[in-house]
Amino acid sequence: MGTLASTATPAIADRAALRDFYEDYAACLDAEDFAAFPDFFTDDTLYQVISRENHDAGLRHAPIYCSSRAMIVDRLMALKEAALYQPRSLRHFISGVRITGEEGAELHAQANFLIVESLLEQDPQVLMVGRYLDRIVRTTEGLRFAERSCVYDNYRIRTTLVIPV
Amino acid sequence: MGTLASTATPAIADRAALRDFYEDYAACLDAEDFAAFPDFFTDDTLYQVISRENHDAGLRHAPIYCSSRAMIVDRLMALKEAALYQPRSLRHFISGVRITGEEGAELHAQANFLIVESLLEQDPQVLMVGRYLDRIVRTTEGLRFAERSCVYDNYRIRTTLVIPV
Amino acid sequence: MGTLASTATPAIADRAALRDFYEDYAACLDAEDFAAFPDFFTDDTLYQVISRENHDAGLRHAPIYCSSRAMIVDRLMALKEAALYQPRSLRHFISGVRITGEEGAELHAQANFLIVESLLEQDPQVLMVGRYLDRIVRTTEGLRFAERSCVYDNYRIRTTLVIPV
Numbered sequence: 001m002g003t004l005a006s007t008a009t010p011a012i013a014d015r016a017a018l019r020d021f022y023e024d025y026a027a028c029l030d031a032e033d034f035a036a037f038p039d040f041f042t043d044d045t046l047y048q049v050i051s052r053e054n055h056d057a058g059l060r061h062a063p064i065y066c067s068s069r070a071m072i073v074d075r076l077m078a079l080k081e082a083a084l085y086q087p088r089s090l091r092h093f094i095s096g097v098r099i100t101g102e103e104g105a106e107l108h109a110q111a112n113f114l115i116v117e118s119l120l121e122q123d124p125q126v127l128m129v130g131r132y133l134d135r136i137v138r139t140t141e142g143l144r145f146a147e148r149s150c151v152y153d154n155y156r157i158r159t160t161l162v163i164p165v
Numbered sequence: 166m167g168t169l170a171s172t173a174t175p176a177i178a179d180r181a182a183l184r185d186f187y188e189d190y191a192a193c194l195d196a197e198d199f200a201a202f203p204d205f206f207t208d209d210t211l212y213q214v215i216s217r218e219n220h221d222a223g224l225r226h227a228p229i230y231c232s233s234r235a236m237i238v239d240r241l242m243a244l245k246e247a248a249l250y251q252p253r254s255l256r257h258f259i260s261g262v263r264i265t266g267e268e269g270a271e272l273h274a275q276a277n278f279l280i281v282e283s284l285l286e287q288d289p290q291v292l293m294v295g296r297y298l299d300r301i302v303r304t305t306e307g308l309r310f311a312e313r314s315c316v317y318d319n320y321r322i323r324t325t326l327v328i329p330v
Numbered sequence: 331m332g333t334l335a336s337t338a339t340p341a342i343a344d345r346a347a348l349r350d351f352y353e354d355y356a357a358c359l360d361a362e363d364f365a366a367f368p369d370f371f372t373d374d375t376l377y378q379v380i381s382r383e384n385h386d387a388g389l390r391h392a393p394i395y396c397s398s399r400a401m402i403v404d405r406l407m408a409l410k411e412a413a414l415y416q417p418r419s420l421r422h423f424i425s426g427v428r429i430t431g432e433e434g435a436e437l438h439a440q441a442n443f444l445i446v447e448s449l450l451e452q453d454p455q456v457l458m459v460g461r462y463l464d465r466i467v468r469t470t471e472g473l474r475f476a477e478r479s480c481v482y483d484n485y486r487i488r489t490t491l492v493i494p495v
Contacts, residue, residue, distance in 0.1 A: 089459075091461070093426075096257065114444075123455075130254075295421070318419035
């Protein structure tokens with residue numbers, strides 16, 4: 001099997017680097033490290049959390065829509081002020097990280113996400129499931145999202161959801 | 166830690182290539198790209214979706230049993246004609262991709278799968294969980310399943326299940 | 331994109347080796363291969379399964395607490411004698427494997443785990459979700475856990491839980 005990966009090694013290495021980037025992002029959210037979160041994005045990033053229904057219909061209505069890194073910072077600030085009324089833990093599970101295209105220095109990629117929520121006095125449950133659809137650029141500081149659309153499959157989401165996905 | 170992977174690099178590269186193959190397969194199903202699906206298999210493949218109970222008892226009774234790539238194509242055609250009565254989204258989560266043996270050009274491998282289903286007016290739920298048990302060959306077009314058994318742990322599956330896993 | 335991974339290759343290879351190690355561990359538990367399980371640990375390992383609440387408060391109270399490899403062996407022996415009253419399947423899903431620090435030959439690492447349980451006459455459900463917090467050493471036989479804390483988010487766990495996580 002020493003030759004299994006031989007013809008594809010650079011692509012496999014790229015995909016491994018991408019998987020690491022996705023998992024660092026997820027770990028940042030699980031740790032609620034909101035100070036570090038904006039660093040995953042470019043200055044003029046587009047970041048949104050949108051239902052599959054609206055996404056597929058080409059609609060813009062989305063629970064979270066940020067058209068710059070500064071808007072993400074504002075959003076997180078508001079979130080901090082609103083505070084969380086109850087202790088809870090979120091865990092991200094990422095699978096299927098794939099490079100779907102390349103345009104110059106940009107990379108198009110996607111992955112599945114599953115977020116499991118644990119609340120007091122309740123069993124853990126699936127909070128959200130869906131896909132990341134991304135454009136990623138390589139900067140001198142490492143990979144950054146030029147665009148990240150978190151497209152969730154849930155029919156509805158609880159209105160208290162204000163956190164990034 | 167620069168030497169952590171040093172003695173095992175070829176095996177790690179193989180496993181990474183295998184993980185990518187598994188995730189491409191899963192993404193194909195999540196996208197309902199049934200035209201591309203048969204290309205993951207050899208012509209004389211064995212593809213089945215079978216309960217753990219029957220698999221462990223050596224029984225052949227399985228909701229899906231295809232003894233060739235052509236049978237998979239037929240199965241998908243029937244599926245297309247039956248159509249899906251309601252919109253839904255499926256997401257695969259693959260974990261634990263492992264090479265369990267080698268026989269000449271063949272690779273024995275396995276992984277865990279979790280499929281989360283989102284239906285209209287319902288919260289997402291676990292549709293199916295289990296293991297892939299596989300024999301994989303390297304062809305000039307890339308890796309292909311010579312055998313894929315999808316062994317699910319579910320006690321029962323809803324009878325409407327006709328799609329590949 | 332041929333240069334995406336170029337500056338980080340050794341780190342990526344280490345992380346891939348680590349991911350493989352984590353997945354071998356999970357596969358061992360899913361297969362209920364309790365004879366092989368202690369081999370993932372050093373002789374003077376610390377292995378515990380503890381709630382997030384107690385862990386964050388610095389408390390020691392934990393459903394499983396083993397301060398050596400020998401204690402793990404004892405624990406598994408007791409488990410074997412107690413036997414399992416009903417057939418069930420467990421599947422681990424590991425995501426977010428990350429190296430968080432290094433101290434000499436030791437590696438600090440973490441990952442998320444999700445365990446899905448399938449019982450007779452029931453639909454599969456999330457049994458446990460949480461984080462692995464680990465210290466790992468490289469030995470002549472491969473990687474080993476010098477410390478593994480399985481920190482679960484669940485508010486409560488069913489009292490019948492006696493198995494390793």
